[in-house]
Amino acid sequence: MNRKGYFYKTMAEQNQYDLPTKHALKDVIHNLLREETNMRRPGMLLGKIQSGKTRTFIGALALAFDNGYDIGVVFTKGTKALARQTTQRLEEEYRTFIERDELQVFDIMNVPENLVPYELKQKLVFVVKKEKHNIERLNKVLFERYPSLAEKRALLIDDEADFASVGFEKTERETYDLRTISGALDDLRSRLSRSSFLQVTATPYSLYLQPENYHFKESEKMFKPVRPGFTTLVPVPDEYVGGEFYFEESEQEGSLASFVYESIDPEELLIMKKEDRRRFKLEQALTSQKISSMRRAILQFIVGGLMRRIQERTEGRSLPKYSFIIHTEMKKSTHEWQEQIARSVVEQLTMGLEESPQLVREEIQLAYESLRQSLRAEHCSDDIPSFQSVLYEVSYALQDGQILVAKVNSEGQIEELLNEKGELKLRTPLTIFIGGQLLDRGITISNLIGFYYGRNPRKVQQDTVLQHSRMYGFRARKDLAVTRFYTTREIYETMKRIHEFDRSLQDAFESGGHDGGVVFLQADTNGKIVPCSPNKIMLSKTTTLKPWKRMLPLGFQTGYKTHIQKSVKAIDRLLQGREKEPFLLDIELAKKIIQYIGETLTFNEGYEWDKEAFLSTMQYLSSQSEEHKGKVWIIPRMNRDIARFDEQGRFISAPDTPTGEVGQARTLAVDTPALILLRENGRKEKGWMDAAFYWPVLITPSTTPSTIYTSGMDTGKG
Structure with missing residues (x-):
């Protein structure tokens, strides 16, 4: 592979690519030259949402031009605006080459009818919306108007490529459009003399995790799964802000991220949906x-x-x-x-x-x-x-x-x-x-x-x-x-x-484990946890497991003392004499404690505790333990006095202390889960109901593989 060619060298100097980006660009083209890629086995450029994927594939295309490719075709989502944005971005990045008559960029719908040999000798980039008329125009340009182009080596880049995501069905129309566009692209590729196929996405799950076959409802044709021939990761700079910030760092009280999210009353969304003066009047916008x-x-x-x-x-x-x-x-x-x-x-x-x-x-x-x-x-x-x-x-x-x-x-x-x-x-x-x-x-x-x-x-x-x-x-x-x-x-x-789901799969891809690095599990009708196909996972019932994950109920109030003290005393009796040091407890007794706790908590609107998922997760992790099969580590903490809200008026999300019981739980939870039981005093001045209660925190073992688990039943739908 030519690593010092004119196009790549110019782009690298112009954009000041850092070392990880240079490695990614070279990896893409090296693999495209070495591997045969097509619609069934594309190359994959995998990045995070808005992390620089476009910049990366534009650089990779420049390197491709130094290595025998003459044509680039960039397929975008089906909107004029996005096609225009992509075209303008390519023109901006390749301006030096365009000004020197070395390269031209065209929206496929605006390709001139009289390109002359001087222009056809240049490197050409076509931007094509993934819709019927654009693809028909591309076929006409390549095979009818300028047939010499079909003999040249082409790199087809499918931007934002996905079939469908795990856990969801496409609509009938989407499925039809998908089949039509996929078929048209496949036909296009087969008619070109020499072509490579690169898909660019931040959401590649279906491409890696499809079932072995798939039947469209309205057709006897079988969908052949797309499995990438290789995967190159887009480097993520320190300045990138994604789900880790909004959904993980935000749980650290006092952190910058903890201030970002603000809750909306669901009733407000109904008011925002349509005008109804019985609910809200515009003239009260400043006071209502x-x-x-x-x-x-x-x-x-x-x-x-x-x-x-x-x-x-x-x-x-x-x-x-x-x-x-x-x-x-x-x-x-x-x-x-x-x-x-x-x-x-x-x-x-x-x-x-x-x-x-x-x-x-x-x-x-x-x-x-x-x-x-x-x-x-x-x-x-x-x-x-x-x-x-x-x-x-x-x-x-x-x-x-x-x-x-x-x-x-x-x-x-x-x-x-x-x-x-x-x-x-x-x-x-x-x-x-x-x-x-x-x-x-x-x-x-x-x-x-x-x-x-x-x-x-x-x-x-x-x-x-x-x-x-x-x-x-x-x-x-x-x-x-x-x-x-x-x-x-x-x-x-x-x-x-969704972020946790995404993070688990991203971690598996980055470690090279997308062929088997994520375990998919489901509770069957008898409550047993069994392996399942990823297309059986329903996101609304999903729990994502990883090493040392914390699971706990949030956003709750306790019942009145007279209503909950029986359940609290039942837990007290189970822990009697063992309140100071961690100990192993049979899983069935641990589950009984969680059942008792469930009887003491009521949840505010927008919050819920999937107690069944909590219980079955604890049972599953316990069953996987080699050292203490069927057991759970219990870490009791008595006489706690935490407030219900933090200084910003938000529900406390970290009743456990990182250097205390969490540290101890992580030490113990090697291949056996640890259940922290915090006995809170529940004082009224702290926002509670003047009733003691237990707050459970489950810590998964350090050996937990990336696992996507659902307590939802198999509906037969993807």
Whole structure:
């Protein structure tokens, strides 16, 4: 392989590729040259959501041009906006070659009808939407208009490639479209003289974990599983912010990440769905508690964005523009209603500066205090703007019309909103985007510091939900300090479950274990835990296991003392005389303790404890122990006095101490699970019901393989 060719060398110098990126680019092309790749066995470029996959495949294509390839075909998702963004990105990256007449980039629908030999000798890149008319045009260009191109070596790149995600069915229409497009691509590849096939994705699960065969309902044809011929990982820089930040670091009390998530009342999402004056009136946008989260979200976006602009101005840097997304529904009528609400909030804040200055000041101060706490968590105390300076900037921004509310729910609108880089244009210092599917199709939205999300992940594919996560990507730490993510607790917990699922599979891929590094299990009708095919896993009932994972109930209150003391005393008797030191307990008695605990807890809206999953997980892990089969380590802790809420008014999520019982549990849990039992006093002044109770924390063994487990029953659906 030529590693020092003109195209690659120019791109490497221009983009200053770091060593991991150089290794990834060379690995891709080395494998494409060595392996025969096709639709059934593609090469795979695997990266995280918004982690630089496009930059990587553009670099890989440049290296391919130095190694015998003359044509690149980049297949994008089926929107004009994304095709335009991809085309503009390629033109930007390859500008040096384009200006020297060494390479040309075309949207396939705009290829000239009179390309001359001078142009046909150049390297050519075609951007093609994955839809019928684009692929028909590509066939016409390659095999009819310019048949000499079909004799050249081509690299086909399928961007955002997926068949379907584990645990979900495609709709009848999606299945039909998928079959049509896959067949067209396969036919195209077979007609080319020499071609290689590279798929680029952050959600590759179906490609690795499909069942051995699959029958379409409306056809006798069997779907042949796609299994990658090789996998190259996109390097992830330190600046990348993904699910680890939003769903793992956030559990560390006082951390920057712990301030990001804010809960939405599910009733508010119903109000945001359509106009109903019996529930909410637009003229009350500044005062109604019915949209308190939306109002807080908009205010914190305005205040946070302006705080960052003040900081940048103080440092003598250019002032960035910031964005905020509202994404709850697909319907255009909903977007129109949400646009009215958002504009009403902004307009009434502006009018309130004169009509209700004290009310507006108080609202701004609440947002300021929240953001100041997270800035402090990021150790930014020295340059936090004063409240007076922020109040002035907010007042000026409102009166000066610096806040734009933009609805994005049609191809025409989004094309008008794209800048020269193919990103959503930020025309004002602060822009609020409202939309649906078009906002989750890979369109880049820069400087995103607010995300109000209401799509219910249980109704869509896992890969789609991950693509919705627009807050993933490269983020400056100071921007993260003013970033907020708003959704219901139920949706947040489901997205967290998706992240855990994603993380387990990513870990297996990175360690080379995707051929058998993840165990898929299911509870059968008799309660036994048995291996199962990944397409039987239903995400809504999924528990992801890994070494030393903590499992515990959250977001609860206890029952009254008279109602729960019988269950608490039953646990006391089981532990009597063994309250001070860890000990091994038979799994059946451990399960009885959990059953008793379940009788003492009631959960707030949006929170639930899947007790059955907790029990069956504990039983499964105990059954896998070689040293203490059928046993569980019990680590009792008495006379605890934890508060129900933390300083931010959120439910405590870490009743156990990392250096205390958790450390001890990790020492003991080698191949046997450990159950920490915290006997809390439950005092009223701490937010409880003046009733003692037990708080269980299950620690999985250090030898636990990556495991996806479901307590849901097999429905026969994927």
